[in-house]
Amino acid sequence: MAKFIPILPPLFLLISLLITLPATGKPTSFIKSLNPKTLGLKQEKLTHFRVYWHDIISGKNPTAVQITPPVKNSTSNFGLINMIDDPLTVGPELGSKLVGRAQGFYGFAAQDEFGLLMAMNFKFDVGKYNGSTITVMGRNKIFSAVREMPVIGGSGLFRFARGYVQAKTHDMRSKDATVEYNCYVLHY
Numbered sequence: 001m002a003k004f005i006p007i008l009p010p011l012f013l014l015i016s017l018l019i020t021l022p023a024t025g026k027p028t029s030f031i032k033s034l035n036p037k038t039l040g041l042k043q044e045k046l047t048h049f050r051v052y053w054h055d056i057i058s059g060k061n062p063t064a065v066q067i068t069p070p071v072k073n074s075t076s077n078f079g080l081i082n083m084i085d086d087p088l089t090v091g092p093e094l095g096s097k098l099v100g101r102a103q104g105f106y107g108f109a110a111q112d113e114f115g116l117l118m119a120m121n122f123k124f125d126v127g128k129y130n131g132s133t134i135t136v137m138g139r140n141k142i143f144s145a146v147r148e149m150p151v152i153g154g155s156g157l158f159r160f161a162r163g164y165v166q167a168k169t170h171d172m173r174s175k176d177a178t179v180e181y182n183c184y185v186l187h188y
Contacts, residue, residue, distance in 0.1 A: 041160070041188040050182050051088040051122070053102050053167075057175040063087065067105070076114055081107040088122060092170045092178055100124040106140070116140040118149055122183070132156030134185055136165055151185055161187040 056063040063086045070080040088100040104120030118140045121133045133156065138149030147167045154161030163185040171178040 036188070044186055044188055046163075047185045047187065048183065049185075050180065051090065051099060052092045052096070052170065053177075053179045053181055054087045054089065054094050055084065055177045055179070056086070056094075057082075068107070070108060074108075074111070076110055076112060077108040078111045079108060081105055084120065088124075088181075092180070094178075097126075099126050109139070110141075114142050116142060122181075129157055132158045134158050134161050134163075134183065140167060142169070151183065154185070154187060158185060158187045161185050 054063065057065075064082045064084045066080065067083050068079060068081040070077040083105045084102060086102040087094065087098055088102055089096040089098055091097070101123050102120045103123055104118070106116045106118045106120070109115055109117040116139070117137075119137045121135050123133045124130060132154065134151050134154040136149050137152050140147045140149060145168065149165050149167065151161055151163040151165060163183070165184070166182045168180045168182075169177060170180050
């Protein structure tokens with residue numbers, strides 16, 4: 001039977017500590033808890049805003065362009081992907097005040113219905129939120145009366161944003177569309 005050597009447990013402990021401690025003698029970690037106030041974050045607030053999203057495929061200056069065609073024989077445009085830089089306005093008319101752009105892409109992601117995967121940033125260019133963004137990513141079943149998609153983040157005044165948007169088609173002529181977006185965003 002082997003003898004127990006009492007020095008081994010303390011030796012293993014010492015070696016473990018030496019491996020995990022840098023030259024400063026402090027434990028290393030890539031994760032640490034922070035107080036939100038150290039980042040200048042104040043009380044969280046809920047902001048609601050309504051914008052109109054103009055997806056223009058026709059004409060000389062389209063704001064949405066196809067980057068991948070649908071698969072052959074698809075009845076739902078499955079596989080089609082459009083890159084967008086769509087105007088966001090305060091009213092449903094394209095000529096109403098421009099407040100930002102929706103930049104990203106959408107793809108037809110359902111084989112048996114018209115269901116999109118939307119991935120876009122709403123970039124604001126006016127007023128208090130100039131330079132700030134929210135990121136919307138989710139499923140958009142385009143022929144439903146109201147569609148809900150999550151807000152998964154943001155930048156600028158929308159740092160740590162979360163919430164949702166409700167999309168409601170205002171007008172769809174030929175391939176162009178105007179969609180009302182009601183956005184509900186929690187942020188600091």
